[in-house]
Amino acid sequence: MKSSRFDPVVLTLGFAFLYIPIIILVIYSFNASRLVTVWGGFSLQWYREMWSNQGLMDAAWVTARVAVLSASIGTVLGTMAALALVRYARFPGKTLFSGMIYAPLVMPEVITGLSLLLLFVAVGVDRGFWTVTIAHTTFTMCYVAIVVQSRLLTFDRSLEEAAQDLGCPPVKTFFKITLPLILPAVVAGWMLAFTLSLDDLVIASFTTGPGATTLPIKIYSQVRLGVTPEINAICTILIGLVTIGVVAASLASKRTELRRIRDEHVALRGSS
Amino acid sequence: MAEISTSPHAGPARWLVVAVPYVWLLLFFVAPFLIILKISLSDTAIAMPPYTPLLDGFGGIGDFLSQLDFENYAFLTEDPLYIQSYLSSLRMAFISTVLLLLIGYPMALAMARAPTRWRPTLVMMVILPFWTSFLIRVYAWIGILKPEGLLTVLLQAIGLMGPEEQVQIYRTDTAVFIGIVYSYLPFMVLPLYAALEKMDGTLLEAANDLGCPPLKAFWRITFPLSLPGVIAGAMICFIPITGEFVIPDLLGGAETLMIGKTLWTEFFGNRDWPLASAVAVLLLLVLVVPIMIFQNQQQKVG
Amino acid sequence: MAKTLGPVKRKFAPWTDPNAVPFIRFENITKRYGDFTAVSNLNLDIYEREFFSLLGPSGCGKTTLMRMLAGFEEPTEGRILLQGHDISGVPPHRRPTNMMFQSYALFPHMSVEKNIAFGLEQDNLSKGEIAARVQEMLKLVKLEDFAKRKPGQLSGGQRQRVALARSLAKRPKVLLLDEPLGALDRKLREETQFELMDIQHTLGLTFLIVTHDQEEAMTVSDRIAVMDKGVIVQVDTPAEIYEAPNSRYVADFIGDINIMEGGIVSKSAEPGQAPVVTLDCDGLPVTVEQECAATTGDRVAFAIRPEKVRITLDQPENTASNAAYGEVWDIGYLGDFSVFLVSLADGRIIRAAQANVSRLVDRPITFGDMVWLTWPKDAGLVLTR
Numbered sequence: 001m002k003s004s005r006f007d008p009v010v011l012t013l014g015f016a017f018l019y020i021p022i023i024i025l026v027i028y029s030f031n032a033s034r035l036v037t038v039w040g041g042f043s044l045q046w047y048r049e050m051w052s053n054q055g056l057m058d059a060a061w062v063t064a065r066v067a068v069l070s071a072s073i074g075t076v077l078g079t080m081a082a083l084a085l086v087r088y089a090r091f092p093g094k095t096l097f098s099g100m101i102y103a104p105l106v107m108p109e110v111i112t113g114l115s116l117l118l119l120f121v122a123v124g125v126d127r128g129f130w131t132v133t134i135a136h137t138t139f140t141m142c143y144v145a146i147v148v149q150s151r152l153l154t155f156d157r158s159l160e161e162a163a164q165d166l167g168c169p170p171v172k173t174f175f176k177i178t179l180p181l182i183l184p185a186v187v188a189g190w191m192l193a194f195t196l197s198l199d200d201l202v203i204a205s206f207t208t209g210p211g212a213t214t215l216p217i218k219i220y221s222q223v224r225l226g227v228t229p230e231i232n233a234i235c236t237i238l239i240g241l242v243t244i245g246v247v248a249a250s251l252a253s254k255r256t257e258l259r260r261i262r263d264e265h266v267a268l269r270g271s272s
Numbered sequence: 273m274a275e276i277s278t279s280p281h282a283g284p285a286r287w288l289v290v291a292v293p294y295v296w297l298l299l300f301f302v303a304p305f306l307i308i309l310k311i312s313l314s315d316t317a318i319a320m321p322p323y324t325p326l327l328d329g330f331g332g333i334g335d336f337l338s339q340l341d342f343e344n345y346a347f348l349t350e351d352p353l354y355i356q357s358y359l360s361s362l363r364m365a366f367i368s369t370v371l372l373l374l375i376g377y378p379m380a381l382a383m384a385r386a387p388t389r390w391r392p393t394l395v396m397m398v399i400l401p402f403w404t405s406f407l408i409r410v411y412a413w414i415g416i417l418k419p420e421g422l423l424t425v426l427l428q429a430i431g432l433m434g435p436e437e438q439v440q441i442y443r444t445d446t447a448v449f450i451g452i453v454y455s456y457l458p459f460m461v462l463p464l465y466a467a468l469e470k471m472d473g474t475l476l477e478a479a480n481d482l483g484c485p486p487l488k489a490f491w492r493i494t495f496p497l498s499l500p501g502v503i504a505g506a507m508i509c510f511i512p513i514t515g516e517f518v519i520p521d522l523l524g525g526a527e528t529l530m531i532g533k534t535l536w537t538e539f540f541g542n543r544d545w546p547l548a549s550a551v552a553v554l555l556l557l558v559l560v561v562p563i564m565i566f567q568n569q570q571q572k573v574g
Numbered sequence: 575m576a577k578t579l580g581p582v583k584r585k586f587a588p589w590t591d592p593n594a595v596p597f598i599r600f601e602n603i604t605k606r607y608g609d610f611t612a613v614s615n616l617n618l619d620i621y622e623r624e625f626f627s628l629l630g631p632s633g634c635g636k637t638t639l640m641r642m643l644a645g646f647e648e649p650t651e652g653r654i655l656l657q658g659h660d661i662s663g664v665p666p667h668r669r670p671t672n673m674m675f676q677s678y679a680l681f682p683h684m685s686v687e688k689n690i691a692f693g694l695e696q697d698n699l700s701k702g703e704i705a706a707r708v709q710e711m712l713k714l715v716k717l718e719d720f721a722k723r724k725p726g727q728l729s730g731g732q733r734q735r736v737a738l739a740r741s742l743a744k745r746p747k748v749l750l751l752d753e754p755l756g757a758l759d760r761k762l763r764e765e766t767q768f769e770l771m772d773i774q775h776t777l778g779l780t781f782l783i784v785t786h787d788q789e790e791a792m793t794v795s796d797r798i799a800v801m802d803k804g805v806i807v808q809v810d811t812p813a814e815i816y817e818a819p820n821s822r823y824v825a826d827f828i829g830d831i832n833i834m835e836g837g838i839v840s841k842s843a844e845p846g847q848a849p850v851v852t853l854d855c856d857g858l859p860v861t862v863e864q865e866c867a868a869t870t871g872d873r874v875a876f877a878i879r880p881e882k883v884r885i886t887l888d889q890p891e892n893t894a895s896n897a898a899y900g901e902v903w904d905i906g907y908l909g910d911f912s913v914f915l916v917s918l919a920d921g922r923i924i925r926a927a928q929a930n931v932s933r934l935v936d937r938p939i940t941f942g943d944m945v946w947l948t949w950p951k952d953a954g955l956v957l958t959r
Contacts, residue, residue, distance in 0.1 A: 007382035011394070014379040018401050018457065021412035024422060028415065081293035091290055100297040102570045106508060106563060108515020110532045111552045114539060115304030118549065122307050138300040141293065161646055162679035164666040166693030166744065171285045173667075180683050199405045202517055206539075216407050223411050223522065235408040242403045250396055 022239060029232035046233040056234060059218040063198060066129065066214060070136035071193035077137065078144025078193070079186055085145065086152040104142040112139060113206030120207065127209030135207040136200065140193035147192060151185035191249065195242060305556075312549035313340035323546050344550035353534070354551065358558060360529040364445070364520075365513040368452040369506050372460040375453060376505065380464035381494075384471070395465065402458040410451050410522050417442040417450070417523070443525035451519040456512075460505040467501025468494070500569065507566035511559055531555055586796060587811075588621040595658070597622040597780055598643065598748060603652035605638050605804075612638040614804040615652070625774050625781045627791040630801035630827075636784045639801075640750050643782065645669045656747070667696070672746035676753040678737035680725035686736050687712070687721040693744040711739040714773065731762050738770075742777070749774075751783040755790060767793045788828050792816065800824050821959035825877045830913075832883070832924050833957070834876045836860065838868055851956050852895075857920065859895045863951045868958045878954035883926035885914055886946050887939060898924060898947045902939060914939065916947055 033040025201216040419438035427433040479489040517532035539548040588594040596619035605613040628636035645666035715735035819825035836855030903917040
C-alpha cells in the first residue's frame with residue numbers, strides 16, 4: 001500500500017503516547033527528591049532503599065519463582081493444546097476444548113480469579129505459592145497455545161511424514177523433527193507466559209495466601225498509599241529486564257534471518 | 273479431506289496430548305465456574321468459608337439443593353448500585369473501544385503502509401510496552417495526572433494554566449479512559465495491523481485504475497477487508513475492559529462505577545462471597561455474546 | 575492390442591508372463607473421505623525392478639494411492655500386498671518403502687549428511703556403517719562436496735538430489751517418488767530423468783512415481799497407469815499408451831490427437847488378412863485396420879495423431895477414403911515441427927504436423943492454401959470408450 005504524508009505524524013504521536021509515560025517513570029526513579037514533580041538531581045538512593053526493603057525483595061523472589069514455574073508448566077501444556085487443536089481433525093468435545101483455550105484470553109481477570117479461589121476453598125487447599133502457580137499456569141497456557149498454534153499452522157507436515165517414512169516412530173519424530181523446528185515459537189510462548197505471570201495482580205490477589213505475596217500485590221498496596229520513587233525504581237528494573245529480554249530475542253531472530261539471507265546467496269551461487 | 277492430516281497410526285501418546293491439557297482446563301477453568309454458580313445461590317455466613325450450605329457427602333443432596341435460592345440475584349436487581357455498575361461498565365467499555373479504534377486504526381494503517389524493512393521494528397515497538405507490567409503503566413499515569421503532577425507542571429510552564437490552577441483529571445472517568453486506552457492500545461493495533469498488512473496492495477491500485485479516488489477506495493476496499501481485524505481487536509478490548517479492576521481503582525474516583533471494582537469490594541471489603549459470585553455470574557452472562565463472537569472469529573482464523 | 579510394436583526399450587516385461595508374481599498388489603482398493611471417493615475399487619500389480627508411473631491430473635487419486643502404500647493413509651476397503659504379505663495396519667515407520675516427497679521435506683535443521691543418515695540411524699546401524707553408506711549415497715548423487723551444508727544453502731536441483739539420496743539410503747524395497755521433478759526447470763528436469771533411470775537400473779530397485787507430466791512418465795517408465803477420478807483407465811507401456819490408447823480420455827491426455835466422432839458402416843475379417851473397420855465420420859469416409867469390439871451402427875470415435883496425417887497441395891490419387899480437403903486456417907511453428915490447422919468445409923478442424931526437414935522449400939504451405947490431408951489405414955484408431 002502507498003503511504004501517506006500523515007503516516008509519520010500518526011506514528012510519532014502514537015509512539016509518543018505509548019512511551020512518554022514509561023520514560024518519565026524511569027527518569028524519576030533517579031530523582032533525588034521525594035516529590036514526583038520536582039527534579040532534585042540524580043540519585044540512586046531509591047534503588048538502595050528498594051534493595052534494603054525486605055518485603056519488596058521477598059515478593060520479588062516469590063514472583064520470580066511463580067513466573068518460572070507456571071510459565072514452564074504452561075508452556076508444556078500449551079504446546080500440547082496447540083498440537084491437539086491443529087493436528088487432530090476431530091475428537092470428542094473439540095469445540096469445548098477450543099472454547100476453553102480462547103475464553104481465558106478475554107475473560108475478565110476478576111472472574112477467573114474469584115472462580116479459582118472458590119475452587120481452592122471448596123477442595124480445602126491452603127492458598128499460597130502453589131495455588132498462585134496453578135492459577136497462572138491455567139491462563140498462561142492458553143496464550144502459549146495460541147502462539148504455538150500459529151506456528152504449527154504453517155508447519156510442513158511432510159517433514160514429519162518423511163521422518164516416519166525413514167523409520168522414525170511418531171513420538172521420536174516429535175522430539176527430533178517437530179520440536180526443534182517450532183522451538184522459537186515455544187520459547188516466545190514461554191517468555192509471554194513468564195511476563196504475564198510477572199505482571200498479574202488480580203488473579204494473584206484472589207488465589208494467594210499468607211507468605212506468598214507477589215510483587216504486583218506489593219506494588220499495588222504501596223501505590224494505593226501514594227506515588228513513591230522506590231516503586232519507580234523497582235518498575236525501572238522490571239522494565240529494563242523485559243526490554244533486554246525482548247531486544248535480545250529479536251536480535252537472535254534477526255541473526256537467524258541474516259543467516260537465512262546468507263544461505264540463499266550461497267545457494268544461488270551453488271546453482272549457477 | 274479433513275482427515276488427510278491425521279496419521280492413522282498413533283499410540284497412546286496421541287491421546288495423552290489431548291487429554292492432559294483437556295483435563296487441566298476442565299479442572300481449573302470449567303469446574304471453578306460450576307462452583308461459582310453454586311455459591312452464587314448460597315447464603316452468606318460468618319464462618320470459613322463464609323457461605324452456606326456446604327455440601328457434605330451425598331446424603332444431603334436434597335437438603336443441600338433445597339437451601340439454594342436466587343436471593344443474591346434478587347438483591348442485585350433490587351439495589352440500583354449493581355445495575356448501574358453493569359450499565360456503567362458496558363458504557364465505559366464501549367466508549368473506550370471506540371476511542372481505541374479511532375486511535376489504533378490510523379496507527380495500524382500507517383504501520384502497514386510503512387516500508388517493509390521498518391515493519392518488524394514498528395511491531396516490536398507496539399509490543400514492547402505490552403511486555404512491561406500493566407500495573408506499572410497505570411502507575412506511571414498517576415504521576416502525570418495528579419493535581420500537582422507533571423501535566424499541571426507542564427501546562428503551567430507553557431502558560432496555558434495559571435500558577436494557582438491544577439489539572440483536575442486524576443480520580444475522574446477521564447483518567448480512567450486515558451488509562452484504558454493507554455493500556456489496551458497494543459491489543460487493538462496488533463490485530464488491525466495483522467489484517468491490514470496481509471492485504472494485497474494491488475487491490476488499491478486496481479481500484480484507482482478503475483477510477484475510484486483514494487479516499488473512496490479506502491472505504492470501499494481497505495476498510496471492509498480489515499473488518500475481521502476490527503472485530504477481533506474490538507472484542508479483545510471490550511470484553512476484559514468491562515470487567516477491568518486495576519485502572520478504575522487506581523485512576524478512577526468515587527463516582528467511577530465499574531463492575532470489576534464492585535466485585536472486588538464485595539469480596540475483599542464486605543467478605544460477601546455469595547454476592548460476589550452472583551456479580552461474577554451476571555457479568556459472565558452479560559459478556560456471553562461478545563465472547564461467542566470472539567470465539568467464532570478465532571476459530572475461523574485457526 | 576491389435577498392433578505389434580517395434581523393439582521395446584529393454585527386454586523386461588514380467589507383466590506379460592502369466593507365472594510372474596507381482597511385487598506389489600493393490601487389491602480392490604477403495605479410499606473415501608466422507609462423501610468423496612478418492613480411489614474406487616482399484617486393482618493393480620507392480621513387478622520387481624519395474625519403473626512404474628501413476629499418471630493423471632490433480633485430484634485423480636494417484637497421490638492417495640501412493641500414500642496408502644507408504645502407510646500415511648489406510649484404505650477404506652481392500653488390501654495392499656507387498657511380496658505377498660498384507661501390509662494393512664503396518665505404520666509408515668515399519669514399512670520397507672521409502673518416499674521422496676514433492677516438497678523434498680528435507681529437515682532444515684540438519685546438514686546434508688545428517689539428512690541422509692537419518693533413516694539409517696533409525697535402524698541402529700553402527701557409526702562406521704552409517705558413514706560409509708552416507709558417502710556412497712553422496713557419491714551416487716554427486717554431492718560429496720556439500721555434505722556439511724544445510725538444505726537452505728542448496729539450489730533446487732541439489733535439494734532434489736539430497737532428497738533422492740536420503741530416500742535411497744535405506745535401500746528400500748520400493749522407492750516412491752511424488753512428483754519428483756516438478757520443482758525443477760525444464761532442462762534440469764530432462765537431465766534428471768535420465769539419471770533417475772540410471773540409478774534405478776544400477777540399484778535394481780522398484781520405483782513407483784506419481785506425476786501429472788506425461789512426457790516425464792513416457793521417458794522414465796516401464797509401464798504407466800493412466801488414472802482418472804479414482805480409477806485406472808489404462809495400464810501399459812509408454813509406446814502402447816501412445817500408439818494404442820484404449821479410450822478418448824487416454825488418447826486426449828497423452829500427446830496431441832485429432833478425435834472425430836463417427837459411426838461404424840461395416841466390419842470385415844477375411845482370414846489371412848488384417849481386420850478392417852469402415853467408418854463414416856459425419857460425411858468423411860474412414861477405413862482403419864484394427865480389431866474392434868463394437869458392431870455395425872455403433873457410435874465410436876476415430877483418433878489420429880497429427881504427425882501421422884500427410885499434408886499436400888496436390889490432390890492424391892485415391893480420395894475415396896482416408897482423405898480430407900480443406901483450407902489452412904492457422905500454422906503453429908514449433909521449430910522441429912510445424913502444425914497445420916486445416917478447416918474442412920463443415921468447419922471441423924484437423925491438425926497435421928510436418929517435420930521441418932529442409933530450411934528452403936520451393937513452395938511452402940501457407941495461410942489460406944487449399945490442401946489435401948491423407949493417412950494410411952494403419953495410422954489411426956477406433957476408440958469405443
